[in-house]
């Protein structure tokens with residue numbers, strides 16, 4: 534068994550155990566394999582082990598990789614998620630080449646993604662990135678400003694608003710890790726009560742995925758635990 538397929542199996546087991554402990558259905562948690570900095574052969578290795586959804590942060594690297602994987606393995610049907618910061622002059626390529634975007638934090642970017650989503654593709658799935666730890670340096674919309682952004686995105690014709698994404702600051706232990714994830718879930722619940730339907734919570738990475746699953750994550754974004762350390 535290849536290292537990547539062994540790692541994938543271990544992460545899937547971690548997710549299953551966390552779901553069981555939280556009395557959740559394991560099928561409600563999707564593993565997004567974050568392949569940034571790793572080449573097309575790593576993606577193919579993961580895909581051959583059954584992985585379908587891949588996350589990328591850097592646009593040019595992602596476009597090259599998507600193209601290389603298609604050329605090498607036209608038989609693979611993969612789902613690509615953009616999870617990195619978005620510059621407004623890069624929205625067209627994101628709208629054309631991805632299935633999901635997790636890092637929308639401004640209405641202007643959402644408007645461009647909707648305008649530029651090709652008519653031949655289904656609506657682009659969107660998560661709004663929330664700055665849940667209120668760090669100066671971190672990206673994301675402030676929790677108090679999510680509702681108007683969510684309403685605006687929900688009204689755009691070529692986007693499908695799915696949920697919220699967050700990257701909390703690292704925490705020392707499991708209980709500490711759960712707190713910001715709980716706030717994300719409560720924020721999503723309050724949006725739903727305000728009439729904005731959401732069905733996705735993109736939260737949890739290699740170091741805190743169990744805490745995220747315990748608090749309701751439906752997508753965990755895992756890089757290191759699958760592909761190894763990035764250099």
Ligand SMILES: *Cc1c(COP(=O)(O)O)cnc(C)c1O
Pocket residue numbers: 567569590616617700738739740754755756757758
């Ligand atoms: C890199 C990255 C991940 C994966 O992080 P790991 O700690 O390697 O699992 C998840 N989400 C985002 C937004 C990232 O940039």
